[in-house]
Amino acid sequence: MSTTGTLVLGTRGSRLALTQSETCAEELRARGFDVEVRVVRTTSDHRPETPLSVIDRRDVFTRQLDEALISGEIDLAVHSLKDVPTELPEGTVLAAISERHDPSDALVSEAGWDVDGLPAGATVATGSLRRRAQLLHRRPDLNVVEIRGNVETRVRKMREGDADAIVLARAGLERLGLTSQVPHTVLPPNVMLPAVGQGFLAVATLEDYPHREAIRRALNDDAGERAALAERAMLRALEGGCRVPVGALALTREGEIRLKGLVASPDGALVYEGEAEGREPGDVGGRLARDLLEQGAEIVLGEIRQVRST
Structure with a gap:
């Protein structure tokens, strides 16, 4: 927390990002925090006309916010979870994942x-x-x-x-x-499976941030978090990122997670789909990823990696 006693919340500058961040800020203010919302420009903002597939960074929407967090410029960062890479910068964590809006x-x-x-x-x-x-x-x-x-x-x-x-x-x-x-x-999902984490907001803090648990209590949705973790576990096991054609949707009911996943070639010619169920998010996501890879998804992902490495 800043020396003034105000919690500094970092966000991108679009109207959507500011709206999302103000929603989180209001929840924290209701819990007794003083909150300042501060805009941080990201890689995407600096290169507004460059196609995302050309930029090809998994942290295109989050990198500068992460750097501001690590440097102490901000105390927490609010992201759309679908933009957050599965591997976080060392020393940072997702302290809270919001209740999900419509993921469609x-x-x-x-x-x-x-x-x-x-x-x-x-x-x-x-x-x-x-x-x-x-x-x-x-x-x-x-x-x-x-x-x-x-x-x-x-x-x-x-x-x-x-x-x-x-x-x-x-x-x-x-x-x-x-x-x-x-x-x-x-x-609907049978026409277009959403991005991993679509509809969730994520709040990142430093791992040792003293108000991390208070932020979690104010903003985290436990059922939503389990669904999000299952989707992200699938993406992590596929070694994908924000810029690959992977879709997923997890639903939770009475502790049970049902996860649908998809990997497609960029031209749409090849599509691999599957489902997995269980109670432990990491296990559900990992099993579905292995199923998709065994079906042939590794061919698609390998070709994308090869193209981008040349």
Whole structure:
């Protein structure tokens, strides 16, 4: 905590990131903390027009926040969990994982199309290899193009004619209060499996931070955390990161975890899917990852690693 007695919360500067961070800040203030929200620019902010697949950093949205945490500039960092690499910087931990908002992806278009209703050859914009792969698997005729920018920028670009539709996380639309203003169709998991951790917020602190447990008590959702840990265990075992076409969705009920997972080639031609159940998140995620690798997912992941190493 800073010398003034105020807890300094670090965040990216987009309206969505600030909204998410202010939600966490209000919860902490209700527990008696004084909280200052401080904006930290990240790699993604410094390179706003570069496709994420080209940047190819797993910590593209988190690195500068982690550095600010380690240097003592901030006391905690709020991330969208889907942006957080499975391997954290040494000395840092995820102190809390929030209750999950809707993890679904949403297809945004003025006509309110679903994926099957898109016109032949329609242009769909996304910055995600996972979304690209699943779109092309179901609709190989689509023209899937790159897009960058915050939620409002992407919607504006679509409306200006850059694309017929875009794909966004529905949780972002919810948190920004845009679900009634931006026409969209929610994509069910059998059409598009979400990103690992999509819909969760994560709060990172130093491992030895004195208020770590108090922050956890204020912000952590135990059932959500178990689902998130199962998804992240699967991703870790696949040796993937934020920039690979991997999808997952874990549901918990009475302590039991049911996890669905997917690995796809970027062109959508190859898709490997599976499920696993159990009570221990790491075991469930690890077993599903091994199943996917045995099916042939290692071929896809190996080819992606080879391309990026050249």
